[in-house]
Amino acid sequence: MIREVTGIETIRMLYLQLLYRCNFNCTFCFHGERLSHNDSFSADEATALLRLMHETYGSEAVTLLGGEPFVYRELPQVVRHAKHDLGMQVEICTNGYRIERRLAEIAGDVDFLRISLEGIGHTNDTLRKRGSFAAALQSMEAARSLGVATGSTMTVNRQNIDEVIPLAKLLEDSGARQLKLHCLRPIGNAADHPELTITDTAAYARLREQLADAALCIDVVVDEDLSGEGSQVTCAPVQNEKSVERIESDPRGALTLSCKAVGKDAHAFWYDKKNGHIEYRPTGTDEIALAIPDVVYSHV
Template sequence: MITEVTGIRRIRMLYVQLLYRCNFRCLHCFHGERLAWRDAYTYEQAAALLGLMRADYDLEAVNFLGGEPFLSEHLPALLAFAKRTLGLRTEICTNGFRITRQLSGCAPDIDLLRVSLEGLEEANDRIRHPGSFKAALETFERAADLGIATGATMTVTAANAADVVPLAALLQQRGVGQLKLHCLRPVGNAAAHPDLQVVDPVVYEVLYRRIADAGLRIEMIADEDLSPAADGAGCRPAPDTAVLDRIESDPRGNLTMSCKAVGKDAHAFTYDKTLGRIDYHPSALDELTLAVPDVVYSRV
């Protein structure tokens, strides 16, 4: 169905939000009130979606996230299915809170473990959860012991922009391979915390100078909307080629192609979890009709 409507024939990565449930209530979380919703993928539903994407769109990789993906009892089996049966590259995006025991059983099937952090301990624990910074560092240590490659993600806000470089330096010392920087969008919980929004572009200018001057070895990837020189240049039009970098499914089965549409119910496609098929539901406000641009990430 996606090919017939858009011309897209290949999708490189599928992001599967296994469930909304989470043990955190982060101030910037795009899920907002949906964190209380009980929608979730069963093993059979998620495995069927993976199989469909692999067969029909030559899927290369999957990223399991949530909510908190380690709260899903199906995560270990889905990792094994994706890795061993379908031959996919596997990633997890987690808050890293008290998951060290669970990592042991999953380790052989994880290609990359991404842990979300929002700066150094003070800023991170205020935005995310008390004790979450130390727990994340313990997770990185355990992952290193298990031979799991690691990365971190951080959403740049007015409260933590100054922490980017010192956090990157700390992660570099810990053997973390990459820090990925996201632009905060006023969706979900972030809409209720306008104090987190970066309103002065000088903040990004200073941030990029500090990164350039720091001489870091850790790979730094950033949403180009963070660049002070971007002025929208980091956006690309709605998909017009045969290859899509990523598509994301929420726990209800809704499929979103642009990161800028995630959390806004602007999807045009839905995976029917009961029938195991992708349906097209066009509307005047969907991401295709509105030509919602995707997010472009590049090395800093």
């Protein structure tokens, strides 16, 4: 159905939000009140969607996330299906809180573990959860001991922008491969915390200068909205591209092509979990009708 409506032939990666439930309630989380919702994929529903995306759109990779994917009981079944049955690359995006035992069960089938960090020590724990910084570093060490490559994400905001470089250096020294920097979007919990929003966009220019001068060996990936101008690239359906990088499914089955539309109920496509097919449900305010720009990333 996506091909018929948009002309898209291939979608490289599926971002699969397995559930909303999480053991954190971060101040900037785009899910907001949905963190308390019970929507989730069963293992059968998740593997069926993986198979559909792989066979129909040639998807070769999946990123499993939530909520918190490590509180999802059927995580091993989904990981094994993606890796062994479909031969996909498997990435998991997690808060890294006390995941060592469960990670050990699936480590052989995980290609990349990405742990969210929002600064050093207290800064991270204030934005996320007390004790989460130490727990994340312990999980990264456990992953490396199991042979799993690691990286991190950081949502840049007013409280942590001065800790981007220190965090990048710490991750580099600890053997992490990548730090991915996201722009804060005022949805979900972030909408209730306007103090996190960076209003002086010159701060982004200073950050980019610092990154350029830091001579980091770690791969730093930057959301282009971390600039005074922001990205003006429109989403793939409007550009009629034949191939796109990713599509994201939330735990209800809503499918979103533009990262900037995630969490805004601006999706035009749904995965019918019961019947195992994708439906087109257009509205006047969906991502295609509004030509919502996609996020563009660059490497420092």
